Amino acid sequence: MSTDADLTGERTGTHSTDDALLRVENLSKHFDTGSGMLSGLTARFRDEGPSVVRAVDDVSFEIAPGQTFGLVGESGCGKSTLARTILQLLRPTEGDVYFKGQNLAELGSDELRSLRQEMQIVFQDPQSSLNPRMKVGKIIEEPMEAHGMLDEDGREEKARTLLEKVGLDRSHYRRYPHEFSGGQRQRINLARALSVDPDLVVCDEPTSALDVSVQAQVLNVMEDLQEEFGLTYLFISHDLSVIRYICDRVAVMYVGQIVELADKQALFERPQHPYTQALLGAIPVPDTRSGEVRNIVEGEVPSPSDPPSGCRFRTRCPAVIPPDSFDGDDETWEATLAYLRAVKRRKIVDTEPDAVRDTFFDDVSVGSNAEITIDESIEHVAAEEWEEAAALLVEAFESQSICAREDPVRLYRTGENDHYVGCHLQAADSRPERR
Amino acid sequence: MTDDPLLSVRDLKTHFFTDAGVVQAVDGISFDVHEGEIVGLVGESGAGKSVASKSLLRLIHAPGEIVAGEIKYRDETIFAVEEGPDGEPVPREEMLSNEAVRRRIRGNEIAMIFQDPSESLNPVLTIGSQLKEFIELNTDYGGKAARERAIEMLHEVGIPDPADRYSDYPHQFSGGMRQRVLIAMALACEPNLIIADEPTTALDVTIEGQIIDLVKELQAEYGTSFLWVTHDMGVVAEICDRVNVMYLGQIVEHAEADDLFYETKHPYTEALLSSIPRPDQTTDSVEPIKGNVPSAVSPPSGCRFHTRCPDAREACVEVLPPIERFQGTNDPAVEQRASCLKHSDLGYWNSPPISNEARDASMAEEPQ
Numbered sequence: 082m083s084t085d086a087d088l089t090g091e092r093t094g095t096h097s098t099d100d101a102l103l104r105v106e107n108l109s110k111h112f113d114t115g116s117g118m119l120s121g122l123t124a125r126f127r128d129e130g131p132s133v134v135r136a137v138d139d140v141s142f143e144i145a146p147g148q149t150f151g152l153v154g155e156s157g158c159g160k161s162t163l164a165r166t167i168l169q170l171l172r173p174t175e176g177d178v179y180f181k182g183q184n185l186a187e188l189g190s191d192e193l194r195s196l197r198q199e200m201q202i203v204f205q206d207p208q209s210s211l212n213p214r215m216k217v218g219k220i221i222e223e224p225m226e227a228h229g230m231l232d233e234d235g236r237e238e239k240a241r242t243l244l245e246k247v248g249l250d251r252s253h254y255r256r257y258p259h260e261f262s263g264g265q266r267q268r269i270n271l272a273r274a275l276s277v278d279p280d281l282v283v284c285d286e287p288t289s290a291l292d293v294s295v296q297a298q299v300l301n302v303m304e305d306l307q308e309e310f311g312l313t314y315l316f317i318s319h320d321l322s323v324i325r326y327i328c329d330r331v332a333v334m335y336v337g338q339i340v341e342l343a344d345k346q347a348l349f350e351r352p353q354h355p356y357t358q359a360l361l362g363a364i365p366v367p368d369t370r371s372g373e374v375r376n377i378v379e380g381e382v383p384s385p386s387d388p389p390s391g392c393r394f395r396t397r398c399p400a401v402i403p404p405d406s407f408d409g410d411d412e413t414w415e416a417t418l419a420y421l422r423a424v425k426r427r428k429i430v431d432t433e434p435d436a437v438r439d440t441f442f443d444d445v446s447v448g449s450n451a452e453i454t455i456d457e458s459i460e461h462v463a464a465e466e467w468e469e470a471a472a473l474l475v476e477a478f479e480s481q482s483i484c485a486r487e488d489p490v491r492l493y494r495t496g497e498n499d500h501y502v503g504c505h506l507q508a509a510d511s512r513p514e515r516r
Numbered sequence: 517m518t519d520d521p522l523l524s525v526r527d528l529k530t531h532f533f534t535d536a537g538v539v540q541a542v543d544g545i546s547f548d549v550h551e552g553e554i555v556g557l558v559g560e561s562g563a564g565k566s567v568a569s570k571s572l573l574r575l576i577h578a579p580g581e582i583v584a585g586e587i588k589y590r591d592e593t594i595f596a597v598e599e600g601p602d603g604e605p606v607p608r609e610e611m612l613s614n615e616a617v618r619r620r621i622r623g624n625e626i627a628m629i630f631q632d633p634s635e636s637l638n639p640v641l642t643i644g645s646q647l648k649e650f651i652e653l654n655t656d657y658g659g660k661a662a663r664e665r666a667i668e669m670l671h672e673v674g675i676p677d678p679a680d681r682y683s684d685y686p687h688q689f690s691g692g693m694r695q696r697v698l699i700a701m702a703l704a705c706e707p708n709l710i711i712a713d714e715p716t717t718a719l720d721v722t723i724e725g726q727i728i729d730l731v732k733e734l735q736a737e738y739g740t741s742f743l744w745v746t747h748d749m750g751v752v753a754e755i756c757d758r759v760n761v762m763y764l765g766q767i768v769e770h771a772e773a774d775d776l777f778y779e780t781k782h783p784y785t786e787a788l789l790s791s792i793p794r795p796d797q798t799t800d801s802v803e804p805i806k807g808n809v810p811s812a813v814s815p816p817s818g819c820r821f822h823t824r825c826p827d828a829r830e831a832c833v834e835v836l837p838p839i840e841r842f843q844g845t846n847d848p849a850v851e852q853r854a855s856c857l858k859h860s861d862l863g864y865w866n867s868p869p870i871s872n873e874a875r876d877a878s879m880a881e882e883p884q
Binding site: 155156173201262264265291293294296297298299301306319321322323325326327345349359360361362363364365366367369370371375377378379381382424427428430467 | 654752753788792793795
């Protein structure tokens, strides 16, 4: 293990164990939307604010050998970009990736190429990830050839053995991909990934295109292979049920950041971040008697090119912390927050002041300071001056909250070991760990 | 449920006549949708659920054809054929013409929502103009009134600031918002039945949750019936009153949602349920359904599931299981139906087990 790695480990204060197979340190990948074909035309406007998509923003975690590490999040949260950046298929904007102690970002292309043998990837779509003109055997042998492994006979023998290992038949060696179903094709993808004896296999939504009954086949094959070959998986999925089934440790991503990171059991049974709670609360459970009460968060995922300040989930979070200046009680805060969001989304039908008060502040006593602002905004709403009303409320309440002022991600750590939660609510009951 | 059903489907068969042979995509299904219900149509890909739902509005094009059966909506006969003198299917007299189905049924009586919200909207027309046109075509609203109605509907489905968003183009809407627009479109003519074909499959879970809640609210408000086509047993448990499970073109089980999960009668339904990982508890193992879905060109004889069924016996290869009726346990008024020889006395229990992948696997697990 290089001293370099040890130093960064200390610096970040993360639980860096020297035996991590993969360690990701403050990794970011930003895309400049002005870098396309016509970028020259717009380059001179850069100073006025270039449009940068912060697809992955300051992400750190590590994966122990033999672990299945899950990365879960909704579409567009940056999980696939993160995987590609880790494998250096995309060059990181910032940050380091240590694989077996070696910093991938510092490697030259030749060294990187030979190291790729140890890191393989399986993609989502079993249709487009296999060359339709190549026989299955050749498909599996291709990575071995690229890395100069074995002789021709040895490769064929290995390919046939792997076909057997993934639950297909040795005789399938001479068939074409179109002769196989989606689930079988995904097994061929696995066999190809395993042909070069990798240590780490990155699986990007490997079962999302499959039916549930077939998905179960592939998941079980993956588990068997992991046991037999001592594989480490980085498993990316939007499906929390699959993550819960196959992973040991799970990171939840939201708009380019990891908001919660914990062992599976802790994450699913004691989720701390309001976003994790929202995700878990939203999945329909395949059981009519599950008794779970669903709690659906409002709103949509913000754009990674213009993420909210502070906590990125605050625009949808049901548990935004009231600013110190707010003098009402919790109930009043909830009512104010609901009203504020309704104004921002212009979702108030009856804009008569009394109707608005009835809808949002019935049975709620609004504190004196807050009341002045709320009354003023209600006047604006009545006049259909939505922007003025929203600006007033945002200025007085939303932007004053710590959730809008400071980025909580990975600032806080719960008492539980290795359970990281990027949420200001953690500050109340745990010592903030500033980096 | 003594009332007449809103929609009634009997022995519907839709086949595709391809060079490779006749694909029996839907092969003799029967089910009802009553007023105010959400009825599920569940199955894996290739089960025939989408073809079945399109058949209901006669949206099947060559090489596909509805070859047999009857589809009735209230007093209207959307489709009905009888056997002609040469065994050829001949449309019955009362069957509506294509024109009549388009004018009287589609849109204003039965509306449809498709899976992919991006493909169902025209990218070069504004959201508002598409909605307005749809309203003008299918209702008495016209001009300004249609525009107002469109804005009202956008608001109804939770589009923020609908008057402003009216002139936006589809690409300015997110996937969830586009699906809301399609729901608005479906609801705009106040249809009695909405056929929703995997309406939330392309959406993220938090957005899917919002749409499901929206549908529940709207259903409570308008009393609209839904035929909900999905592969997701979670969604079934969440919103369906009754469920039909399809396998290879046929309905193998029908039950009230709770009975389907707790009084499962068909081995396929059982296998499907045990292949799903749970989000709310840690499962040690999921049981895949062994083997692959057979081709619908030459489906297996007898029970179509016998090639993958752990309980299959020789009788299953020969005898097409009749539909057995059971009284629902939760709601005795809802009858449960399953087509499996285990529930009949047609020689299943005396017949020797057959060997297939599923059975071999379960034998291997049992200690000798």
